[in-house]
Amino acid sequence: MRTHFCGLIDEAMIGRTVTLCGWTDVARNLGGVCFIDLRDHEGIVQVTVEPDNAPVFEVAASLGYEDVLQVEGVVRARQSVNDKIRTGKVEIIATRIEVLNKAEPLPFHAHENAGEEIRLKYRYLDLRTPDMQRKQRTRIKLVQALRRWLDARDFQDIETPILTKATPEGARDFLVPARMHPGEFYALPQSPQLFKQILMVAGFDRYYQIARCFRDEALRADRQLEFTQLDMEFAFVRERDVQDTVEGMIRDIFKEVMDVQLDAQFPRMTWAEAMRRYGSDKPDLRIDLELVDVAELVKASEFAVFTAAAGDPDGRVAALRIPGGASLSRKQIDEYAAHAAKFGAKGLAYVKLGENGEISSPIAKFFSEEAFAALLRHVGAGNGDIVFFGAGGYNKVSDFMGALRLKAGKDFNLVRDGWAPLWVTDFPMFEWDEEAQRYVALHHPFTAPAVDDIADLRANARTAVSRGYDMVLNGNEIGGGSIRIHRPEMQSAVFELLGIGAEEAEAKFGFLLDALKYGAPPHGGIAFGIDRIAALMAGTESIRDVIPFPKTTTAQCLMTGAPSPIPDEQLAEVHIRVREKAQP
Template identity: 80%
Template structure:
């Protein structure tokens, strides 16, 4: 239907006849002389319909005058040089003088304009219109280029693209599974995969050595800006490797892909930091290194003070008292401080102590703080010195269990960094390594895996792992970029006895392990090689490249935060006859 794309018409085509297809982005009738900005996915070109007395072009003028916003058109015309150059668009030096304008489909009045940015609910309900917007076209094409670049890099280096099942077995760890009733097996269910984890490990045992897959994954969990029920990840697995083998390979891949897709040069090599150091300095296992703010542990300074919140946690075996300097924070109003306290409360804080250093030279007299009266002069001076606070700064304090204090102060650090304009331009990649093997779940009174239950511990001896489970370190690693975890992986357990020991520590008994993971335990017995891998979040990386904070902007048809597709109306009821075929009956909802 067309000879060229609208956005690719250039000076090389001057004097030639072209046929273009697209939507009317703008239509202007200047008393017989009509202009149409015709848009397709490559961009916009100006169409001109000249007055009838110029060349007898009455039919073209009439068609142009009738064009409405977002009408679907086919235009034939001759390319000529444009008198008034538009440097803002790629085709701004040329225009097309129409000889024929065909209306392919008339657009009814639209719920929003392509150059508007309406509320997200409206955008998602009319997603086909939202995706027409140039901003969305650019974001989606960034994602497309990202996936293309990844595939090129992997294919050129001998990685094998192997599909794994979508209908699989339910797992007892991680988020909730999406279940699919098995019609031919009444009362039994498949699960949609949260990741291809076990299948890619088995591929290593099967001798495929270097695997990858652009995999669709599913998790029935709460949604937010960087999370969806269904998402896409680049899944990779290697046989006969150590941690550094995996890390060095994928680090090179990420550097090449960022350079190719966005012209961005990332550090070479990426800096490295252990989990313990990241939590100690930044209160996060994915610290944003563009923000220079760091914690100062002050438990030793306040152990004997009269402020009970500090002394209780400073003397607690699992307690932490941490300080964070806010440069220029002495200007904060009480309302701003209360807002920061409310933000910290979302992450577990019971309160947020603070000091304003109004004049460091005056000691106690230069400090404005509701807790200063509980601290002696020496302690106040030691805190100011330890944090490096100066006149005009503020200091915030967190006191709680080590993890809770780290979490809410880490969240506060990010907010302060943004509010105070302390986020440096550029890109800050990082490897975080040596994660704990387990976390203790107080509610369930058992250990849970920090990464997943197939991650290898740093020790090779099962008895050593059992005896030191609380402090055991794993062979897990994450790649972080600008405070976002973009990839996570580990060396896997490759011996059946160690896998059974880990299951046991996680509260998965021998009978349950056999029922749910018997195939894996069997496979590990037959010469499974040492192996490891990593998975990268395609949606998250694409969002970073596109400069948006929401992964919904780089997913063609995302769900809302309430897990709905507003365009199709999913999820939706299913007829009883269809449910009966899969042996399902829906229980009646209880009244609110």
């Protein structure tokens, strides 16, 4: 139906007859001449219809937005060059136009700033827009480049099951009733974790998969119910073997897809250092602001909130200096306090230093003049700055002060351009869940501890360090992995520390424990979030922009109407009955 794509017409084709197909992006009838911006997935070209061709002119004058056309014409040099488009030096003088399909009036127009809800309902129209085409094609190029890189290095692309066994760790599983086994269920995989470990036991050495994963959890800008990850596993490796390989992959991929040269070697930082300096296990290193611990300087103050946290072995008092922050009004300071509250803060103390050194602070009265001056010197505060203070449990203070750091970085234009990759290593093996009164795995229960001695791990579970590692880019965790447990005795001990008894471990993970008994090699791996990397490359904050058909934050597909009720007869086939909703 066509000889060329619209967006690829150039000066080398001047004088040639071409046939194009596409959508009417814009149609302008100026009386003496008609102009049509014809669009396909490669871009836009201007079609000119002159009045001496009456039949074609009549068709052109009747066109509306998104009508589907076939256009035949001659390529000519354009008199008024348009530098904003790739084809801006040429135009098509139409000799024939056929309307292949008329479009009804649109629910929204591509050139409007339509709301996300209507864009998702009519996703096919949204995806036609040049910006969404660019974002989707960035994702496509990313996946193609990853496959080429891995295939060239003898990684083996192996598919693992989608219908699998429910596990008790991590997010909620999506469950699928098993029609042939009444009362029993499959689960959709949260990741291929156990299967890829078993592939190492099976001797496949280097595995990868572009894997679809499913987690029944709350949605947000960087999280979906179903997502795609690059899953990788290596046999006979230590941490650095995995890290060096995938670091080279990410560096090469960014060069190929974006022509961006990342650092020759990514910096490394322990989890403890990242939390201490940045209040985050995925710090954005483009922002130079850092947290400063001040517990020792506030112990003698009369401010009970500070002294209580400073005297608590698990407490923290941290300060964040914002250069030029004294310009914040009281209303804006309250907005910062409200932002910190979203991350667990019960209050936010501050000190403002005016341009002439005058101090405005609700906590200054709790310090001697000398102690207060020493505190300000310690955090490096100067005239025109504001210093925020957080006090409480170590992790909670780190969380909300880290969130303030990111907000301040954006508000005060302190985020440098460019790319800042980072490895975060030496994560805690466990964290204590107060509500459940037990340990939970910080990564997952198959991550190896840094110690090989089981007695040592049991005795020091609270402070145990894992062999986990994350790759961070511009404040986003894009990949997470670890060296795995390969001895059944250690795996059983970790299950025990996580409150998973021998009987439950056998019921849930017996197949893994059995596999580890029969010569499991030391192994490790990593998984990269395709959606997150594509979003970063495309320059968007929401992964929904790089997923063709995403769910909303309320876990719905507005285009198809999913999820939807199922007829009773169909439910009966899978031995399911829906309970009526409880009345409030």
